[in-house]
Amino acid sequence: MLILSIAFCISALSLDADFDPVNEKFYPFVLSVLLILSSIALFIFPSDHSTTWPNARNLQKIALTATAILIYGFVLQQLGFIISASILMAICMWVFEAKQKWIAPVSIASTIGFYVVFDRLLGLNLPAGLLNTLIQ
Template identity: 30%
Template sequence: MYDRLFGSVWLLLCAGLALIAWGFQAPFSYDPVGPRAYPLLLLALIAAGSLWMLCKPSVLQHLLSGRQTLRALLCVGSMLIYAFLFEPLGFIPSTALATAGLGLLFGGRPLPCAISGVLMGGLLYALFDLLLDVPLPLGVFEFLVE
């Protein structure tokens, strides 16, 4: 019963957010598809999952055990923390923390998770900032450019 309620609420949220995203306009755009393609694609995927929950709610009870549900909730929580830390800490430290934390959450050893987190933060920053010209927040490393 709660699966159907959850799925229907998410489906309504997706419809409302799609109406908002449909109106996204950019005064100038270097992207050929414009600013609305990415949110609409994500909303379509979320809506498909919501429809699946409406049609087959009992499947989730068999797929997710208590441990898997906790892991999924921790994963969503870590993404929320990442979003809140993105501006104040900057891209590199917040990405490193999120990557290392998710690695630990899925059973990785601490040292390899920490190393891969730092590498992921640094290499992705170099890719986006230097190669793709996408400005990312530096946060605590702001003093390096001044």
């Protein structure tokens, strides 16, 4: 955390501007100093909160979900919303220990539901992708 704040401070100082309170450099600099101070304060006065980190199994699940969302972002344009979101939904349901027989129907139905509501009824564009010719 301290390292992060110092990095922020250095990048604030490296901004290409005059060091004048009215300019765009001074204010981030003040923030970075405050960040550094509060990180140091946390080292000196650690809070008595004890963190329970998730066990290995649950940590894997979190990592899997996060990766799935990441991949979703990359394939969204090519595959289109319905296909990529169905896969994501299926992965999430599996991670949350849904019954096997429910995963496929629920994930496909809910994604199509979202598509109809957001894209068709509300006019917010979601990429059609592979199914382009089919649903346009």
